[in-house]
Amino acid sequence: MASPTERDEGAAVGGRHAPAPTVDSPPGARLPTRSGPLAAADLWRDRIEAAVSGFLLGGAILLVVYTVLVRYVSAAHAPVYTDEVTVYIVMWAVLVGCGGITHKRLHVRADLVLHVMSDRLRFICEVAANVAGFAFALFLGWYGFLVAYEAWDFNDLSPTNLRFPLWIYYGALPVAALLMAVGHLRVAIALLLTGPRPEPVAHASEV
Amino acid sequence: MGAGVLVGMFGGLLAMGFPIYLVLGITAITLLWITGTPMISVTQKIVDELNSQTLIALPFFVAAATFMERGGIARALIDAASSWVGRVRGGLGLVCVIGCMIFAAMCGSSVATAMAMGTILVPGMLRQRYDRHFAAGVVGASGTLGILIPPSLAMVVYGVLADESVPKLFLAGVVPGLMQAALIGGWVLYYAHKRGYPRTQATSSGDFWRVNIAALPAFSLPVIVLGGIYGGLTTVTEAAALSAFVAVLISMFVYRSIGVADLLPLMADAARRSAAIMIIIVVALVFGHWVTESGMANAIVRWVQEHELQQWHFFLFVTILLLFLGMFLEVFSVLLIALPVLLPLLGPLGIDPVHFGMVVVINMELALLTPPVGLNLFVLASITKAPLIEVIRGTVPFAILLGLMLFLVIALPELSLWLPRVVLG
Numbered sequence: 001m002a003s004p005t006e007r008d009e010g011a012a013v014g015g016r017h018a019p020a021p022t023v024d025s026p027p028g029a030r031l032p033t034r035s036g037p038l039a040a041a042d043l044w045r046d047r048i049e050a051a052v053s054g055f056l057l058g059g060a061i062l063l064v065v066y067t068v069l070v071r072y073v074s075a076a077h078a079p080v081y082t083d084e085v086t087v088y089i090v091m092w093a094v095l096v097g098c099g100g101i102t103h104k105r106l107h108v109r110a111d112l113v114l115h116v117m118s119d120r121l122r123f124i125c126e127v128a129a130n131v132a133g134f135a136f137a138l139f140l141g142w143y144g145f146l147v148a149y150e151a152w153d154f155n156d157l158s159p160t161n162l163r164f165p166l167w168i169y170y171g172a173l174p175v176a177a178l179l180m181a182v183g184h185l186r187v188a189i190a191l192l193l194t195g196p197r198p199e200p201v202a203h204a205s206e207v
Numbered sequence: 208m209g210a211g212v213l214v215g216m217f218g219g220l221l222a223m224g225f226p227i228y229l230v231l232g233i234t235a236i237t238l239l240w241i242t243g244t245p246m247i248s249v250t251q252k253i254v255d256e257l258n259s260q261t262l263i264a265l266p267f268f269v270a271a272a273t274f275m276e277r278g279g280i281a282r283a284l285i286d287a288a289s290s291w292v293g294r295v296r297g298g299l300g301l302v303c304v305i306g307c308m309i310f311a312a313m314c315g316s317s318v319a320t321a322m323a324m325g326t327i328l329v330p331g332m333l334r335q336r337y338d339r340h341f342a343a344g345v346v347g348a349s350g351t352l353g354i355l356i357p358p359s360l361a362m363v364v365y366g367v368l369a370d371e372s373v374p375k376l377f378l379a380g381v382v383p384g385l386m387q388a389a390l391i392g393g394w395v396l397y398y399a400h401k402r403g404y405p406r407t408q409a410t411s412s413g414d415f416w417r418v419n420i421a422a423l424p425a426f427s428l429p430v431i432v433l434g435g436i437y438g439g440l441t442t443v444t445e446a447a448a449l450s451a452f453v454a455v456l457i458s459m460f461v462y463r464s465i466g467v468a469d470l471l472p473l474m475a476d477a478a479r480r481s482a483a484i485m486i487i488i489v490v491a492l493v494f495g496h497w498v499t500e501s502g503m504a505n506a507i508v509r510w511v512q513e514h515e516l517q518q519w520h521f522f523l524f525v526t527i528l529l530l531f532l533g534m535f536l537e538v539f540s541v542l543l544i545a546l547p548v549l550l551p552l553l554g555p556l557g558i559d560p561v562h563f564g565m566v567v568v569i570n571m572e573l574a575l576l577t578p579p580v581g582l583n584l585f586v587l588a589s590i591t592k593a594p595l596i597e598v599i600r601g602t603v604p605f606a607i608l609l610g611l612m613l614f615l616v617i618a619l620p621e622l623s624l625w626l627p628r629v630v631l632g
Contacts, residue, residue, distance in 0.1 A: 051475065054475030064445055095485070108227045109225060110221055173254055
């Protein structure tokens with residue numbers, strides 16, 4: 001979601017004046033705005049991803065707070081599954097968020113050398129990084145899927161009393177990898193369509 | 208062959224501007240493929256390692272910091288600190304140090320601390336005719352306290368990688384954190400006196416009580432986090448979630464800096480900020496898997512033993528290495544790249560992992576201030592509207608003070624180890 005709260009505090013390098021800490025748009029990170037069905041699909045994907053990850057993270061916080069409070073009021077009624085379930089929820093929230101940072105090109109990187117490259121060479125590196133990212137995400141997604149599938153096939157359950165089906169938790173990794181693969185592909189295509197540009201590249205996202 | 212592939216591929220991809228997660232991931236996968244490790248076992252290890260209660264404290268703390276940055280909490284702290292020390296010459300600089308110290312005790316991020324405090328204090332300092340480079344330097348250096356004074360995101364990551372107690376690490380940061388704040392405060396007073404910076408107007412008794420009472424909800428945050436953990440009431444993860452929850456409540460209902468409509472976007476923002484770290488952790492786990500599988504860790508330990516390396520050799524090497532990496536990478540990337548290789552050496556060299564953790568964290572504070580890639584520098588350049596070179600000039604004296612602090616923490620392990628021993632036994 002193109003929220004005005006998203007910041008990239010690492011928004012300058014190499015002795016240049018730093019622009020205002022922005023949002024989801026470090027200088028040069030945002031590709032030219034396009035209209036049409038692809039842009040609309042991007043917007044909705046972004047909104048859904050942000051809503052899912054935000055909702056899950058907020059829900060996990062509420063669950064932990066509820067558990068802590070109930071534990072001190074009536075320990076017998078405190079949910080015993082919170083520790084375990086919270087991990088699953090938070091990992092889903094965070095891994096789903098990986099798609100958004102890929103689309104917005106907010107992955108942390110050292111881009112110092114890129115700034116002394118010619119526009120063309122930088123363009124090649126940018127495209128190469130996204131193609132490699134696409135391939136790596138597919139790799140991660142495929143093996144992540146195999147792990148989740150095996151857990152489903154063998155009915156792997158967590159070793160706690162909850163006996164949680166582990167494929168649900170394991171599924172976060174291939175889903176995140178798929179979202180990242182789509183993100184890298186989308187960025188690579190957009191770069192190829194726009195060609196080399198005399199602009200700084202995306203910068204590290206702060207955390 | 209492994210080491211050659213590692214260095215060549217790693218350096219090449221890094222220079223080409225590949226995201227850190229890709230640099231680590233592609234290198235590790237290639238190395239594991241060379242050693243014939245089944246890839247499905249690698250993925251299995253990733254999901255198993257991510258299944259960690261401690262690790263999820265990280266997104267919770269990031270969520271807390273995201274809400275705290277929104278102004279209301281920082282403003283209340285600054286008003287309260289102004290009522291305490293504002294009348295001293297250069298009082299606003301001192302307010303910055305104290306404000307950052309307290310803010311650091313709520314959120315675990317240096318950049319969030321510098322951002323929240325700097326946005327309010329830098330314009331104030333400039334209005335009082337403080338030198339722009341000095342204003343930037345104070346905020347930048349004080350902001351680094353965010354990862355030294357507990358809670359600390361960097362310590363959570365270190366704790367997970369080193370399999371060390373996070374509460375113990377948090378405690379270990381208290382004494383060095385207070386010392387660092389005192390060093391920075393001392394320099395602020397000296398410089399303010401030298402440059403004749405003004406005092407702020409005395410606060411009336413009524414105002415004093417008003418601003419301090421208004422700041423009470425903000426002060427409750429460190430009490431919840433640290434009181435919860437060390438009072439045995441909550442785990443680190445629970446304290447982090449409570450901190451995020453209370454930060455939301457205070458921001459919404461007390462300081463009114465956010466509305467209901469901001470909740471979901473801010474949570475999503477926090478999840479994405481966490482994702483940027485977590486994806487590097489995912490691949491760093493693969494990299495760590497290779498370090499173990501390939502026997503590299505054992506080889507390094509053997510090499511150290513054969514060459515009879517002393518502790519000070521190691522600390523010198525680590526400081527140079529982290530300083531170098533910190534010039535080009537941000538905190539979590541440095542931690543996740545360097546620690547899998549460095550941690551196996553602690554045992555043979557007889558170094559306490561908690562002590563080493565503090566050495567690493569102070570090195571990371573320096574990384575935040577060292578060009579060309581120092582996140583606090585960028586934040587300050589944007590807040591002060593100053594050229595980066597001017598911000599760097601302002602942070603130099605403070606970076607020297609941090610260097611002195613690093614030396615003290617290396618030379619005197621008790622600075623880090625005394626408090627955890629007293630509190631936790």
